[in-house]
Amino acid sequence: MRLDTGFFMTESQALYRKLGFAYTSAYHPVPDDLKDQLVFMQLKL
Numbered sequence: 001m002r003l004d005t006g007f008f009m010t011e012s013q014a015l016y017r018k019l020g021f022a023y024t025s026a027y028h029p030v031p032d033d034l035k036d037q038l039v040f041m042q043l044k045l
Contacts, residue, residue: 002027002042009039016041 003021005012021041030038 001045002040004038004040007037007039013039013041016043019043 001021002024003016004026005016021043024040024042026035026038026040027042
């Protein structure tokens with residue numbers, strides 16, 4: 001399972017990490033102006 005969230009959403013990222021998600025690279029094309037604003041995570045099911 002993959003997801004993306006805003007880099008500023010630290011509480012969401014903490015929840016996802018608690019649920020077992022890990023940081024990963026982008027899994028779809030991201031416009032240059034958004035690359036620094038998104039965080040990508042995934043969980044192996």
